[in-house]
Amino acid sequence: MANDFETTIDFIKSQFKTDEFIPLHVPHFGGNEKKYLLETIDSTFVSSVGAFVDRFEVMMQDITTAKKGIAVVNGTAGLQVALRLAGVMSDDEVLTQGLTFVATANAIAYNNAHPVFLDVDIDTMGLSPIAVSNFLDENAEMRNNVCYNKKTNRKIAACMPMHTFGFPVHLDELLSVCDKWNITVVEDAAESLGSYYKGKHTGTLGKLGAFSFNGNKVVTSGGGGAIITNDEEIGTKAKYLTTTAKKPHPYEFYHDELGYNYRMPNLNAALACAQLEQLNSLIENKRTLATEYASFFASKGINFRTELENTKANYWLMCIELENKAERDLFLKQSNENNVMSRPIWQLMHRLPMYNHCQRDEQKNALFLEERIVNIPSSARM
CATH class of the missing domain: 3.40.640.10 (Type I PLP-dependent aspartate aminotransferase-like (Major domain))
Known part of the structure; x- marks a missing residue:
């Protein structure tokens, strides 16, 4: 899987056409x-x-x-x-x-x-x-x-x-x-x-x-x-x-x-x-990136999250679902060490000290996603 991650990191860099640090999401100021x-x-x-x-x-x-x-x-x-x-x-x-x-x-x-x-x-x-x-x-x-x-x-x-x-x-x-x-x-x-x-x-x-x-x-x-x-x-x-x-x-x-x-x-x-004033063009640009990501990750057997039927997503932060926590941690380490910012999804709220007393259910799906979801660079490439 490490070689696949190297290929993935190279692909992300190619989408943003730089070897410099690539943040998760940066604003674009191209209007008024x-x-x-x-x-x-x-x-x-x-x-x-x-x-x-x-x-x-x-x-x-x-x-x-x-x-x-x-x-x-x-x-x-x-x-x-x-x-x-x-x-x-x-x-x-x-x-x-x-x-x-x-x-x-x-x-x-x-x-x-x-x-x-x-x-x-x-x-x-x-x-x-x-x-x-x-x-x-x-x-x-x-x-x-x-x-x-x-x-x-x-x-x-x-x-x-x-x-x-x-x-x-x-x-x-x-x-x-x-x-x-x-x-x-x-x-x-x-x-x-x-x-x-x-x-x-x-x-x-x-x-x-x-x-x-x-x-x-x-x-x-x-x-x-x-x-x-x-x-x-x-x-x-x-x-x-x-x-x-x-x-x-x-x-x-x-x-x-x-x-x-x-x-x-x-x-x-x-x-x-x-x-x-630029909202539509920014989202269309991001949706184009999402299409490129979806095609690439499908070829790698990695689940890239896409919108569901009867919805239209803005693809604010794009994300992949890896096989387990070990794979997630490996990708986070390799991507960030190679100037491609990635981050895990949030820790569950009941893990935080101010909310650990709150009532909750089993959180089965949340626990699954917490261990696997990673955000990748998602900025509009204007």
Whole structure:
């Protein structure tokens, strides 16, 4: 297998046409980024009020077809506020996947709620509707049309799937299970801008969705995020809460509930707008790379992860599934020593000290993937 890995490393280098270090994902600034940033500086509106913040929110509505888009400082803040708007309160529980980036769990904890870590599906690497259904059948009961965990006596207030690396979860099945138990779905769509499930953009099928525009995403604002929803009342409340819950007034400062200073600065929004203008071309470029990878890895007998039927993935971070942990570790070592960045998928949340007490299921599929999935360079080659 070592020789195969050498060939793989050479192939990846050939795709990026360099012997220099190849990162996992770098931003591409090939549009109006500098122009819009200079406009923002010239306007003096560089903080959380400005034309580009408004433009960004409209662009997110247009791209996702959501009725409301709300700019926030990062994806984690978006998730935190989205959960609050979904009705998650202190000491409630939120069902989510154990195989995820830590921000998913942190957003739950920031609301003083408790994550419950459930298994993922092998094909999507995201929250499994079967795992959710099995957990609820065994642990939940309805009290006055509200779902409670019989073992902890806490309300199960929401379910938050995460679309891993931009691959949509099985949303129809998950929504059906949650509807049966009257549980609100909030989509962690941080990694899935430009991904679709049965023709609908991720983030629009749950009550709310949240996206990240971190420096390593498909498009970036340096730091930034967005909440989307088709509930206009919730969208208005989201904008209000993220603007310190300040009542509009020409000069008085009055805040009538606990809010957050979570608005995206106009400087970041300027960068985001220029990036969003290039979203389609960036994704098409990445999909071309994914096609090249798929053909190469098929010839090597290595499973390169591709989108499922009835979905369109943005291929944010592309990944391969190796035979076992030993093969994974060998590939990680050889690729990184040869200037090709690769990384393993995340450690399961229950392995982290702040979450090792949380309720969870067997995590069979998550454990399988944790030992085998490796991300490889995925940048657009513009």
